[in-house]
Amino acid sequence: MADLISLSEICISSASKAWKDDGELLATGIGLIPRIAAGLAKLTCNPDLMMTDGETFLISKPLPMGKRDSSADLIEGYMSYSRVFENLWGGHRHAMVTPTQIDSFGQTNISCIGDHENPKVQLLGVRGFPGNFISHKNSIFIPNHSTKTFVEGEVDMVSGMGYNSHHAHAGKPEILSVITNLGVFDFNGPNHQLQLLSLHPGVSADDVCSNTGFNITIKSEAETLLPSDEELVLIREVLDPLGTRKLIFGE
Amino acid sequence: MNKVLTHHEVVDQLSDGMTIGVGGWGARRKPMSLVRAICQSELKDLTIVSYGGPDVGLLCAHKKVKKLIFGFVSLDMIPLDAHFRQARQNGELEVMELDEGMVQWGLRAAAMKLSFLPTRVGFGTDVLKYNPEIKFITSPYADGEEYVAMPALNLDVALLHVNKSDEKGNTQIYGPDPFFDEMFARAANKTYVSSEEVVSTEDLGGKEGAIFNRFERSLVSGVIHAQGGAHPTSCAPSYGFDMEHLKTYSAAAKSFSEYSDQFLNISHEDYIEAVGGETFINNIPLPQF
Numbered sequence: 337m338a339d340l341i342s343l344s345e346i347c348i349s350s351a352s353k354a355w356k357d358d359g360e361l362l363a364t365g366i367g368l369i370p371r372i373a374a375g376l377a378k379l380t381c382n383p384d385l386m387m388t389d390g391e392t393f394l395i396s397k398p399l400p401m402g403k404r405d406s407s408a409d410l411i412e413g414y415m416s417y418s419r420v421f422e423n424l425w426g427g428h429r430h431a432m433v434t435p436t437q438i439d440s441f442g443q444t445n446i447s448c449i450g451d452h453e454n455p456k457v458q459l460l461g462v463r464g465f466p467g468n469f470i471s472h473k474n475s476i477f478i479p480n481h482s483t484k485t486f487v488e489g490e491v492d493m494v495s496g497m498g499y500n501s502h503h504a505h506a507g508k509p510e511i512l513s514v515i516t517n518l519g520v521f522d523f524n525g526p527n528h529q530l531q532l533l534s535l536h537p538g539v540s541a542d543d544v545c546s547n548t549g550f551n552i553t554i555k556s557e558a559e560t561l562l563p564s565d566e567e568l569v570l571i572r573e574v575l576d577p578l579g580t581r582k583l584i585f586g587e
Numbered sequence: 588m589n590k591v592l593t594h595h596e597v598v599d600q601l602s603d604g605m606t607i608g609v610g611g612w613g614a615r616r617k618p619m620s621l622v623r624a625i626c627q628s629e630l631k632d633l634t635i636v637s638y639g640g641p642d643v644g645l646l647c648a649h650k651k652v653k654k655l656i657f658g659f660v661s662l663d664m665i666p667l668d669a670h671f672r673q674a675r676q677n678g679e680l681e682v683m684e685l686d687e688g689m690v691q692w693g694l695r696a697a698a699m700k701l702s703f704l705p706t707r708v709g710f711g712t713d714v715l716k717y718n719p720e721i722k723f724i725t726s727p728y729a730d731g732e733e734y735v736a737m738p739a740l741n742l743d744v745a746l747l748h749v750n751k752s753d754e755k756g757n758t759q760i761y762g763p764d765p766f767f768d769e770m771f772a773r774a775a776n777k778t779y780v781s782s783e784e785v786v787s788t789e790d791l792g793g794k795e796g797a798i799f800n801r802f803e804r805s806l807v808s809g810v811i812h813a814q815g816g817a818h819p820t821s822c823a824p825s826y827g828f829d830m831e832h833l834k835t836y837s838a839a840a841k842s843f844s845e846y847s848d849q850f851l852n853i854s855h856e857d858y859i860e861a862v863g864g865e866t867f868i869n870n871i872p873l874p875q876f
Contacts, residue, residue, distance in 0.1 A: 498711065
């Protein structure tokens, strides 16, 4: 099985570990890989996680990607948007998100590229990033690690706060894990510098450095732990039987 | 008491420069027939407050928006709204860009007749840089913590779409998530509600129906019967969003007049026929996320 493991599966397995010590937090994986990863975490390293059906209800078993018979969902609770705000302001959530830009301070942007008055590219707007990053744990998945995503200087519109926030009471964000198509990282280097924890198969530290717009700490150049046979079965047969994960890297 | 109005009677109550809040969320339960009626009118220079979807896009395409107060604009399955993007990238919009929760906090402050509500949200981000009118407040208690003082978002008018209503403005929302429609209604001087069905009070379903009554009728100034009024957005549990129409709408950013002639400069009844009819709309399956 091991020789057929794909990059998306490696990312899902690595990303799932972000939630392993969270207990009963609400796990929100936004986007294809983070969502499958949150489901994998619930089925492996943290069965206590709470998770929604992607809309309004808390469900006991992670939902597979693609169409399903929703009458079979095992619903255990309610999580309207209003409830999500109450939950997140209390810090009871760990989200995994995909910002368009991230900088050396861990500041993230999903709002717009270029000048805020007259943006070159208008994206979503800051959405819930300001509240999320100041209130609860976040992890990050970046499918296209490059100097356009890991930018020099600061991101164009700071949507999620970074470790350079000097506000006495607001404190620092808690960015747990950063998973990209090149490797696994965290922000626990000296002075919260981004640090490399492992490299995906076939990737070198030079590849990472030349695709990052700022200096990083190389803590380890070990190869990323590959998904276990159990994880592969869960990803392929339970969480994503239609193989939607393959779209992300065109596998 | 009879609050039933036509779309045009609602538009006649509005004036240039008003601050209008639009209920729903993204591509879900938007009062689109009222939005289209505004697009057909001579109204201009509006300030729009919205968890934005095609309501914001259509109003931008018709140059109705002077200022947008928002956290996001998205069509859900289609992540970005082409018309809103075009307006922003052409530098046409004044914006107050906020965290989604700050929008709720501003509406809640207005609903409670407060000038602001404190929050930590905004610190460490460019939301404060680009909204220098937002000020700060220090806790008077021993902690002395400094907070963002999110100002009240007072609305002249709120526009909402619901599943069922009576003539008095007793409304019911059956979708599992009522979003923040209640806050919009409470933050506004006047609230106009379009409704899939307008029935007698006897037909509101008694106690079981009343659980879905999210805000009281004294907040409602007008009820508009508009079956399919949320199309092309969803109105759970009756219908999902019309993906094909949202694609057509998105593509119209390149040449808007054709879309406008086909779908906008017509009555609500003709619109429903033009997009496929009531039966077609009620058969659009609910989305799965």
